[in-house]
Amino acid sequence: MVEHVTPPGSVVLGVDGSSHTHPALDVAAGEAARRGVGLHALHVYPWSAAVRSWEPREALEEGQRLVQRVAEQVASIHPAVAVTTGVVFLDPALGLVQASQSAAVVVVGAGGAGTVPGHPGEVAQKVVMHASCPVVVVRDTPAVPDGPVVVGMDPEDGAPEAMRYALEDAARRGVNLVAIQGVQSEGMRRRWKDFATRSRLDEVLTEAERANRDRLAAWRAEFPQVDLRLEQVRDDPVSALVDASDTAALTVVGTRGHGNLMGLLLGSVSRKVLQQAPVVAVVRIDED
Incomplete structure (x- = not known):
């Protein structure tokens, strides 16, 4: 298995099936553009986390499609931002926490399967609790871009x-x-x-x-x-x-x-x- 490497100083965006339309993508792309660094779109697939030596081809291909879609969307709104991608098989929160060790900031959506209304999802909560760098949590309602x-x-x-x-x-x-x-x-x-x-x-x-x-x-x-x-x-x-x-x-x-x-x-x-x-x-x- 090839170990995943997060580009040092990048903005890491946690990617799932809705990321290409979620406000978190806009937030992460804007953050990377303002900082003058790259954006790293990371999809962490949990199914085989317990057996890391087994990486199903279908899951890998689906993850690659997800991060590629995000990369294309970022290119359309911030063409100057360099985008790298990664797909790993691990617990999603742990994968993002590991990426945070070399990232400038991690951006995640607040939602997730089984999310209680008004509360961040389990992945977002765990990343906030354990990340080594600042974590930006984005809800479905976008912020005011030009606000203070x-x-x-x-x-x-x-x-x-x-x-x-x-x-x-x-x-x-x-x-x-x-x-x-x-x-x-x-x-x-x-x-x-x-x-x-x-x-x-x-x-x-x-x-x-x-x-x-x-x-x-x-x-x-x-x-x-x-x-x-x-x-x-x-x-x-x-x-x-x-x-x-x-x-x-x-x-x-x-x-x-x-x-x-x-x-x-x-x-x-x-x-x-x-x-x-x-x-x-x-x-x-x-x-x-």
Whole structure:
């Protein structure tokens, strides 16, 4: 069996039977064009994953037809993007996770067989949890191509990995960046009703907001070409991010890693945004 090699630095698109018409193809092709890199269309056929030495000719030919159709579609919309293709026999999520080790970004559709409405399919969820690079998950509803990039800011450290990804993407697109930080302070106030505790809570929240403004000043200095706007809301951050995603080209969230293939812990905010926003980039935040 010939081992599959993903071109280093490429945009990897997970291909299935609907990929040639799915918005994920447009997202992946645009991503490759903006980055000036190739697009690698990868179809992972699961049937013989348990017996990798056996590769049925019919399955291989069908996979090759699928990726070739995608390659032709990409050529029609972004002729300057070089397209490579691959067909492997492996668990689909594992195949894409392996490809992520040398990719710049992996793009997958949110759907899949047995998908629960409003939730990403099993393959998309596993790739998000285990990929080594950022993963863009695309729903059936396309985003707004000329809209701003939206990013969620962590109230503790500002999520620098997610911020950098969002700023670089906004710079490539030539659009604005909206950074949103939401703190559920009203729920805290209902639990802590005494004046002293509420006063201390207000002090902590005010300090966090000040720290974020300082971080944004540093980002603005590094990315002067990006119009960066901060929205700080003392409310449910999911609602703010999802509302903003309706008119965004991309919504970026971070999630914290715990080892290479030990999995990532998707926080409640990232998970809920992933379930609702049209196009979401999940960026791994490594902890020292």
